[in-house]
Amino acid sequence: MKAIRRFTVRPVLPEPLRPLSDLARNLRWSWHPETRELFRSVDPDGWRAAGGDPVRVLGSVPAGRLAELARDEQFLARLSAASADLDDYLSGDRWYQQQSSGGGEAAELPAAIAYFSPEFGVTAALPQYSGGLGILAGDHLKSASDLGVPLIGVGLLYRHGYFRQSLSRDGWQQEHYPLLDPNELPVTLLRQPDDTPVRVHLALPGGRSLYAHIWVARVGRVPLLMLDSDVEENGPSERDVTDRLYGGGSEHRLLQEMLLGIGGVRAVRAYCALTGHAAPEVFHTNEGHAGFLGLERIRELQQDGTEFDAALEAVRAGTVFTTHTPVPAGIDRFDRHLVARHFGEGAELPAVDTDRILALGRETYPGGDPNVFNMAVMGLRLAQRANGVSTLHGAVSREMFAGLWPGFDPEEVPITSITNGVHAPTWVAPEVRALGARQIGAERAEEALSVGGSLRWDSVTDIPGADIWELRRDLREQLVIEVRTRLRASWRERGAGSAELGWIDGVLDPDVLTIGFARRVPSYKRLTLMLRDRERLTRLLLDPDRPVQIVVAGKAHPADDGGKRLVRELVRFSDDPRVRHRIVFLPDYGMGMAQKLYPGCDVWLNNPLRPLEACGTSGMKAALNGCLNLSVLDGWWDEWFQPDFGWAIPTADGHGLDEDRRDDLEAGALYELIEQRVAPRFYDRDADGLPERWIEMVRSTLADLGPKVLAGRMVREYVERLYAPAAHAHRALDVPGAAELAAWKTRVRTAWPQVAVDHVEVDEASGVAELGATLGLRVRVALGELTPEDVEVQAVAGRVDTSDRLADAQSVPLKPAGGPDQQGRWVYEGPLTLDRTGPFGYTVRILPTHRLLPAGADLGLVALPTEATGEGAGVLMR
Known part of the structure; x- marks a missing residue:
């Protein structure tokens, strides 16, 4: 039978437990381990069933258990401490x-x-x-x-x-x-x-x-x-x-x-x-x-x-x-x-x-x-x-x-x-956080994760290699357990019976190099690039000495049949009995899965079409857990990649390549990196059984990338x-200021068609000059109904290419020399220093300027010399 109406019955918390409601209703619990542990102890089975959601836990915990907790002095002390900590967090200066x-x-x-x-x-x-x-x-x-x-x-x-x-x-x-x-x-x-x-x-x-x-x-x-x-x-x-x-x-x-x-x-x-x-x-x-x-x-x-x-x-x-x-x-x-x-x-x-x-x-x-x-x-x-x-x-x-x-x-x-x-307290595994706290103290570790800045992330270099490697294996083993649980549930949803699923107990191995790939599935992210040469991938997965295992997840938009076909292609490959113990696709990718996936992988793979990845933060979350990045130089990786903490997949950027040829080349480069550099470094062990060079890369990832990839750094920059x-x-820009600026913009836009660079003179006629020399520029301009207070006349100089396009240009303001002439033209003058060698050029331009204008380009108005006059053409130096 189906209910004709649905509503929620909330529990009545005993008075000593009332702070639990405030703790559950503030989502700080989602990144505060102590609060999560408190709720876990309320009802461990209910916590697992509720997916770690305190509101659902409190909605299902038996009244008898609540009465028991209300008399538990140890629990009440923990509750009081958690409540006081939240109050301090909400009200204290930060x-x-x-x-x-x-x-x-x-x-x-x-x-x-x-x-x-x-x-x-x-x-x-x-x-x-x-x-x-x-x-x-x-x-x-x-x-x-x-x-x-x-x-x-x-x-x-x-x-x-x-x-x-x-x-x-x-x-x-x-x-x-x-x-x-x-x-x-x-x-x-x-x-x-x-x-x-x-x-x-x-x-x-x-x-x-x-x-x-x-x-x-x-x-x-x-x-x-x-x-x-x-x-x-x-x-x-x-x-x-x-x-x-x-x-x-x-x-x-x-x-x-x-x-x-x-x-x-x-x-x-x-x-x-x-x-x-x-x-x-x-x-x-x-x-x-x-x-x-x-x-x-x-x-x-x-x-x-x-x-x-x-x-x-x-x-x-x-x-x-x-x-x-x-x-x-x-x-x-x-x-x-x-x-x-x-x-x-x-x-x-x-x-x-x-x-x-x-x-x-x-x-x-x-x-x-x-x-x-x-x-x-x-x-x-x-x-x-x-x-x-x-x-x-x-x-x-x-x-x-x-x-x-x-x-x-x-x-x-x-x-x-x-x-x-990325918000490190959310994405860093508790075990990684605990290792950091052991090294520098819990308070400093929490501050390093949330604020970043100049705090001592480099202290990770002092952590013994054996401790790092033990942690990495522990996280990998947790991922193996998580994958098997999710894979079994997925196959049951696909209609498989328990008798068909015994093979899942052998899926993945906590001692095998583990690569993760998880994201949305638009075509540019290339979910199936790894499948370009299936036999070569199969050899990588099944290598008897240096095997690789891959965990894949991702959702295609419901209206994107092309993306769904990519998912099916990957799933069908991972269903093959030859390789299904080494490559898995996990459906329903979300935050809960991601928080297990990032820490448990050794390498995070990202292979979009460059430059179509705006940033790509999944690799940041992986890096904060000591996972190394293997990525195309796109988004954040283009900015911060160093060989000390990962690998860059070469891209086929040449013009004229068709899509298939480009993908073949980049997939080949990916296979080559895994075969020749990634897997050997992971499996190369010292006398103590430790991959010391790999551990050094983990240290570099945490120490060098850690402070950069923090959302705390990002938000400070926004501020x-x-x-x-x-x-x-x-x-x-209060109302009078805004009205002033609006009126000025209207006046400038109306008058701008009459603004022009009329003539440019330079006191150096030769096409070759010495580094450090100074040219004297003299520019005659027409301002129409505007005045010098409305504009800035600039010399713009820099290197030039073969078509005389300026690159790496810098602007120098010129100053008016006296008043307007009989035709209403103004003369501007100023020096131009030749501060670099090689092909060098300059031009002049006129921009609107106002004290309330944020940038010279704000109005989208600029007056340049007419190309027909040849004036403003480059001066060459060697």
Whole structure:
């Protein structure tokens, strides 16, 4: 029989155990071992059955057991200590507060930051993530909490989350969408003082409405607000807006993103008003999905009487936009007519001009489609500061979006980079943490994992090699047990009976070199590159002296049949009785599996198409556990690779190669590395049976990569390089300042067609000069209706290639010499030092400048010498 109604019955905790409820409701337990151990001791069997979820444990523990614990003095002492520790964590000063108390530049730190993301991977107990973007967002919140950064997270609560994955008998991916009941999750409904739920409201076309409740998860010190449209006031289609992560068609996705951005700002305002939390000065958009938040903030200012242009400048000043995609195909784009229908009269934001909204998302660059609304383009136009997520990805992003800044070389496009990091307390295995604590003390080890910086990660070099190797084998053995358990469950789901599964007891070996590969399965990540030469791979797996074993996991998007075919291809190979004890595919990859997989592998494999991996943080998590990386030089590995702690897979970057030939070459390079370098180093043992050279690489991985890959380092960079400058700009661009800047921009754009470089003179006529010599430049410019206060005239110099393109260029400002001549031309002068040898060139240009402008390229306006005159051509030196 099926129940006609479902509800949750909560246990009544005895008074001495009441602190358990607060500990369970704050997700700090997900990265705090002592709290997890406390809940494990409440009901060890229930803890395992609940997948390590304290809320579910407390919901199922028998009343008799609770009464027993309420009388257990030892347990109550542990509970009191854990509760006091959480109170201290939530209220004590941390890194951010120490910066704020310093005065000076620290005074520019924002009072609060709102961080918007479509997904958050905080813990497996709150499955609101699909992959790297969500895990990164969850790590950002947790590290912000550890550092004391006053962040508010904003997302959606998906009633089905992302899909659960299983396999059919023939290896085809199957999706399942279990219903999530918020009452069984570690979240709390935001309520008014009279106990009624807080609602946000969006107006939809045709007089419809979209309502949403706000669920709050406590991520340490950080509140995470999640909007839920499954409320009674909505019609059936509106209730389903937050049904699935990345589900539905275009309009469904558009409504999700409107609710996230517009509804998210309204949720933040309601939360701050109810709780007294400081209002955010900085809004951080994690990818374009939440870009509509800028429109809602413009509406707020217009409601107070601010004109659109001034409101736009004020909003841009306090907005940070992070792009995570290295390809245009990864960006959300909507039909402009669909967007227009959802804004304006009779819909949402009626006071904001719809044409101005559409202009923000218009692809105005060459090759852009005028009929689509591009969320990343809008995100960039609504943010004064933008970044990619690795150094290489920053360069790729500047190239990809360069068309929004015509006249500027890609390297001058105002998109910087902050390389992602991972939250070490979440991803470091307890055994690795314990080894570090034994070496430098528990308190210093915790600080090293959460804050990083200049703390002594190099102390790992003092750990005896035997201890490191014993730890690595222990973690490998744990992985073997985990794999066998999951593999047996998977085969039963595929229809196998117990009598068929005896072979699983021999799957993997705790003494064999173990390679891990786990991630989403889009084609560019090349799940099946390892299968290009199956016989060669088989020989690697079955080598009698230096065998290799591989653990693979990954999900293809439900609509991606190509990705599903890749999964099936890998599964069918791993089903082969010849090799199935050496290579396995584990379905339903998620946080719970990952936390076992990263520590247990010896090598982490990553072989994307370069440069399509924006960052690739899975290898960082593996590295923090002493796992070595074997990867294409892409994302973070391109930035930090050294032979001391891993291997770089050579890539076939030549033009003209077809895909098959490229993949054959790179797969061959992968096999060669494993055969000739990776496996020999793992199996080369000294007299004590230790692979000393391998252990040294583990030491180098921990000591050198450890501090770099931390999310604590990443969040500190966001604070210092983006959040603090954005807060400063936000304060400078109050309503009068924003109106001033908007009016100035309008005047400059109107006058710019008359701005020109009229003539360039140089006091050195020869094409060859000596290093260190100085050229005197004299430039005549036309400024039209503008004045020298509105512009900066620059000499730009650097190396030149065979087509006279400048590279590694540096700019030098020139100064006006007197007033305008009779034709209204101005003369600018200045020296140009020849500071490098070889082919060298210069040009001159005019840029708009204003004290409130964040960068010279901000307006996308530049005046250059006309190529027809030949003026500004290069000067050559040897």
